[in-house]
Amino acid sequence: MTRKSSSVTIRDVARHAAVSVATVSRFINRTAPVSQEVAERIQQVMLDLNYKPHVAARQLATRRTLTVGLVIHNMHTDFFAPLLSGIEAVVSENQYNLLVATYDYKTHHHRPLPIGPHNTDGLLSYADCLNEEQLTDLCRVKFPVVLIHRTAPPQLRVPFVTVENKAATYKLISHLIETHGRRSIIFLRGPHEQEDSRWREQGYRDALEEHGISFNPDLMLCGEFNRHGAYTALKKFLARRHPPFDAIFSGDDDAAIGVYKALREAGLRIPEDVSVVGFDDARLSTFLNPPLTTVRAPTQLVGQTAASILFDLLQERTVETCTLLSTEIVLRRSCGCTYENPGEPFQDVVR
Amino acid sequence: MTRKSSSVTIRDVARHAAVSVATVSRFINRTAPVSQEVAERIQQVMLDLNYKPHVAARQLATRRTLTVGLVIHNMHTDFFAPLLSGIEAVVSENQYNLLVATYDYKTHHHRPLPIGPHNTDGLLSYADCLNEEQLTDLCRVKFPVVLIHRTAPPQLRVPFVTVENKAATYKLISHLIETHGRRSIIFLRGPHEQEDSRWREQGYRDALEEHGISFNPDLMLCGEFNRHGAYTALKKFLARRHPPFDAIFSGDDDAAIGVYKALREAGLRIPEDVSVVGFDDARLSTFLNPPLTTVRAPTQLVGQTAASILFDLLQERTVETCTLLSTEIVLRRSCGCTYENPGEPFQDVVR
DNA sequence: TTGTACGCGTTATCAC
């Protein structure tokens, strides 16, 4: 077969340098010593010919792609940028490539994974993008995976990185109760598949119980962890016969935006009539009016950590299976707290 | 050489289906008709063996990666998420993979491009990540590139997608002058390498001139298109002997955040003492206090469009070299305009 | 419609 090959190959380099391809390969990969003289000749020829090793050929021969992947639900959320930023930093530091794709087994269920052993050496998977079966399959072929914002199925032992949800929520709700005297606190939960939501619910329930407040299922709504879902859920709640309430834990910061809107439309003031608190400390939370009291989650660090663990896995180092990054409460105005300088949104009170 | 090969190959499929590898390949790629009966047999065997074509081998044989790349300065900006979201949608629709990398020729100058002909079929490049030399090199090897938020060097004819900066800025500044009577307007420009900044400056200058206001270089500061740069620049300005001013065009929305902070610290009220306007209409701009008057840039659409053009290029269709997406002014409170319902941040006045 | 055989560019094994 005669194919036109515009590109210069290792063979060309070998010929011009008057050595064998094996020697050139050894020089390139530093996989065996090469005489000083030959090394210089090869180096020069590579420059002259502007030789670039062919990635695919290399992959075929070595069975390594030097690429890792990230699978995530969607990229609309404010969450995504800091997460990806943390991941990318580690990936490029390791001279690897990063493939990203949106995927959700619930909506893409019949489509194969866009990222996997066929095109990467390892995978970062956010929350519940992959189901247990898919994870099991990947584990079976010993494909390195690190989970983000979810724990691993117990039988699998795949490492995961997530943030402390329960204790922070407990503190947040306790603050509402103890400092601001709130006792009827709505919880806008996220999707039930998402672990964060379940942990936050647990923290919420624990705080209530600890303070002798009985859990009222009528105060639990589904906010879907986004502004539109939260708005809709709260609107409906307000429109029907509902129990009285004096605070809202919106589930996350994006949902808080919808909460603000619904409350305003109902003529309720924040925080005078209703305290509002969120979770994440997204970039915009400081700028909401009033500034949002929330929990600061180290999202960029989550990305960094997960990626680092993935590279440990790739180098077959032992890794921590469970990484729980700590969170802290950020008190702003929306819970009822006051600033010394109310005009200054950058000045947070962190606990 | 004997290599262990745990994976099942096209040869295995061929053997089990009692056909040749060529037939299997033809069936997989629909590159030539295959008899019904054989097709079913192959299909079944592929399922049984759980056969997955080896991507690298395929790439080596076809010289195509089925992957496109995105190169961008950094991922910290609010800009990034909608842009990437738009790109990813088109990429996955085309069954392609997406490689992302941060790169800037100014800081990475000696490093080779992380993304290029060696690992992708085409490239999206944001603003001035690549310099003219790099672009020229890519063009020489006929590598498909689409530029985002910058125009192409005239001799190159590489397609680009950007937004209308000048006319929108002109309208914005004119609005400040005509409606709010502002005449001493600070312009916080971005990096000079970035074209957006230069176009916005042009719109700013034109508006002044059109309204008989002479350009005052002392009112032009460098805000770097981010909150910290803007804050610092404005702080310095306020600290020194400076001409009076009654409005600030912050260059972009992120910079407006720094402007708000600096003005507050100086005891200046927005918009009573100083009108502030931005550019981009980032997600958080509605929620600033007061809500920010700005220019809405269709960032997600920019991403979509650029990616679509790249795929047109890949399919060797003719493409529009120059795509300029239209922008519109969003009047909120920070310029001095008033809402009918001031409590409602979702309700924008768009022109 | 199907099969044979070679080439894609590299790495790695073996012999020297």
Next chain:
DNA sequence: GTGATAACGCGTACAA
């Protein structure tokens, strides 16, 4: 240190 060459898995020209 170095060279020859067999894999790696797939696509495809050519023959049948």
